[in-house]
Amino acid sequence: MGHLIEKLHVIQAEGRGIGDAALRAWREPGRERDLLVQSLKAAGAATLAWAISGWWLKDPVALMAPWVAVVLVQATVYRSLFKGLQQLVAIAVGTLLAAGAEAMTGNTLASVALVLPVVMLLSNWPRLGDQGIYGPTTALFTLTSSPVSSLTVSHRLLQAALGAAIGIAVNALILPPVHLRNVRENLSGLARATEDALTRMAEVLTEEDWSDEAASEWRRLSHSLGQWQESLRSARQWSHESLRLTARLPWSSRAKMPLLPTESEDQRWGSIVAQVRAVSDTLTDIADENRAISAPDRQPLCDYGRLLADLAAACAARADLIQIGQSSEPRDAHTALDRALDSVERRHSALHKQLTDERSVSTATIAVLGTLLIQAQNIWYHLAPDDWPGTTPGTTEA
Secondary structure (H helix, E strand, C coil), X not given: CHHHHHHHHHHHHHXXXXXXXXXXXXXXXXHHHHHHHHHHXXXXXXXXXXXXXXXXXXXXXXXXXXXXXXXCCCCCHHHHXXXXXXXXXXXXXXXXXXXXXXXXXXXXXXXXXXXXXHHHHHHCCHHHHHHCCHHHHHHHHHHHHCCCCHHHHHHHHHHHHHHHHHHHHHHHHCCCCCCCHHHHHHHHHHHHHHHHHHHHHHHHHCXXXXXXXXXXXXXXXXXXXXXXHHHHHHHHHHHHHHHHHHHHCCCCCHHHCCCCCCHHHHHHHHHHHHHHHHHHHHHHHHHCCCCCCCCCCHHHHHHHHHHHHHHHHHHHHHHHHHHHCCCXXXXXXXXXXXXXXXXXXXXXXXXXXXXXXXXXCCHHHHHHHHXXXXXXXXXXXXXXXCCCCCCCCCCCCC
């Protein structure tokens, strides 16, 4: 009974997830709406291909046209064209080799046994990419679905070309996909993840006692930042591919496309993440009971935790600026960023002053906190805008 209830909860959760995705697709542009549009385009391309090949032309191998069309409504126009060429080559090779084997043997079983090993090897040819599998599947369709003749072979190839033309045309002419929002979403997500990592480290530093779970949590957050960076790199590659052909189409207007954050923002957050990871590594060494370095004083570490909290607030303001983009007046976000950076400057100066007073801190604190301050200073530098009125710090390699 308990197992059944658990399954019902899983089904309910899946249902809620589907419902939420449908609601997001209806309310606002995003990944869910892009997926819906591409799915409808693929279905429409297949329907159009069948209407032309099966209903109008009444072709005996009309299946090929919708089959190819539905596959070639790809995530970008460039990919549709490139995959279409690969698929046509694979289909042509599979069809012609199957027809040749049938002509040689005159037996379907012998033809299948003869041609499949060859086309399976050819399907792994790197030039065909993931479309190579259409070689052996087409060879099987050719040998098993109808009598093999020059007429059916030519019809199969012509139907594949028709389906490819329809799939590529539908993808290019009807709401051509441009993956620019994903860059902004992933960049904002990376900024939020960085804010979360700094906030969690700051919370632990202000506590009385540390635990082994704290170091594990910092390592997990560091790994999460790496995953966000990979997602951002992937989104940037998709955006470049989206614009390779789409931006040159006469019916595409760059004025209608969402503004894309510059790649300098990727570099900015890459540098910030590298320093956050360095802070995490240093704190993990401090928390280790078998540490090779002496433990620093508690109060300076608490003060450093408040510095990290201010850096987290600056990350949050930066994330808001990324989400807002350049099309509006993000005054509140700029004000929040300036306020956070002012607080960072005050806390950094106070901690730096503590380090210069050897009477108030131990030698171990000077060594460890000096390293941590350099890392925080580098984060501060990358978070501060070029025209920030405060005293922008210089970078120092830890």
